[in-house]
Amino acid sequence: MNDASAETLSVAVDREVPYPPDKIWRALTQPHLIEEWLMQNDFEPVVGHRFDFRADWGSVDCRVLVVEPNRTLSYTWDAMGLESVVTWTLTPTSTGTHLRVEQSGFRADQQQAYQGAKFGWQRFFGALEQVLARAD
Amino acid sequence: MPNGHDLLFRTLADPTRRAIFERLCRDGEQTVGALTARAGVSQPAVSKHLGVLKRAGLVRDRHAGRQTHYSAELTALAPLSEWTSRMTGFWKSRIDDLEDLLKRMDQ
Numbered sequence: 001m002n003d004a005s006a007e008t009l010s011v012a013v014d015r016e017v018p019y020p021p022d023k024i025w026r027a028l029t030q031p032h033l034i035e036e037w038l039m040q041n042d043f044e045p046v047v048g049h050r051f052d053f054r055a056d057w058g059s060v061d062c063r064v065l066v067v068e069p070n071r072t073l074s075y076t077w078d079a080m081g082l083e084s085v086v087t088w089t090l091t092p093t094s095t096g097t098h099l100r101v102e103q104s105g106f107r108a109d110q111q112q113a114y115q116g117a118k119f120g121w122q123r124f125f126g127a128l129e130q131v132l133a134r135a136d
Numbered sequence: 137m138p139n140g141h142d143l144l145f146r147t148l149a150d151p152t153r154r155a156i157f158e159r160l161c162r163d164g165e166q167t168v169g170a171l172t173a174r175a176g177v178s179q180p181a182v183s184k185h186l187g188v189l190k191r192a193g194l195v196r197d198r199h200a201g202r203q204t205h206y207s208a209e210l211t212a213l214a215p216l217s218e219w220t221s222r223m224t225g226f227w228k229s230r231i232d233d234l235e236d237l238l239k240r241m242d243q
Contacts, residue, residue, distance in 0.1 A: 009216060011220045011224045013224060013228050013231060015231050015235075017235060017238065019238050023238060023241065024234075024238065026241070027234055027237055027241065033241070036233070036237045037230060037231075037233035037234040037236070037237045038230055038233075038234075080142060080145060080219075082149070082219075099231065101227050101231070103223055103227070105145070105219075
């Protein structure tokens with residue numbers, strides 16, 4: 001990733017998984033398997049495909065952005081008023097796979113309108129923590 | 137994933153509006169005129185954005201003579217921290233279930 005990751009609202013979770021990337025890839029891309037660990041869906045591993053995840057609390061509107069089999073899967077994730085991007089990255093290791101999921105909101109391509117706007121979300125959180133600390 | 141963040145996210149989704157808010161966070165209290173001078177959009181547009189930010193609780197205003205001074209209300213960003221902790225927890229638990237599935241799957 002580049003500096004853009006510091007300019008967005010993002011979360012990331014990493015996990016070492018004792019299975020090869022191709023097995024994990026199937027679980028990430030086959031709808032009946034996705035449903036078992038994530039949500040009901042009409043996913044297809046085709047760039048540009050629009051689909052949604054459905055749960056009892058509502059649905060998530062998505063569009064496929066990147067499909068690199070056994071390596072990278074990325075789709076938009078539009079929920080709770082925030083259009084974000086979810087990216088899965090699979091890296092083979094000696095014992096299996098390093099699996100990473102990252103979700104980022106307020107993408108860099110939405111950030112161009114105001115000259116000199118370079119204040120990162122990480123710094124918001126830093127400032128916020130200071131404010132909350134002062135408020136005892 | 138309950139709702140409740142919509143207003144905050146929708147307010148900050150507009151890049152010009154978010155940039156105005158960022159400037160208030162970075163540089164402190166500002167008048168509409170000072171914000172407009174660097175915004176690249178008209179003063180009415182800046183005022184409109186400030187109104188939206190105020191309704192979302194992200195800025196407060198202070199009247200002094202004929203000038204109105206705006207400042208950022210950082211505590212209003214708390215839901216963003218909640219979003220990150222909630223989504224981190226969400227993905228951790230989904231990956232737990234993914235690992236359970238992988239155990240059951242055929243090679």
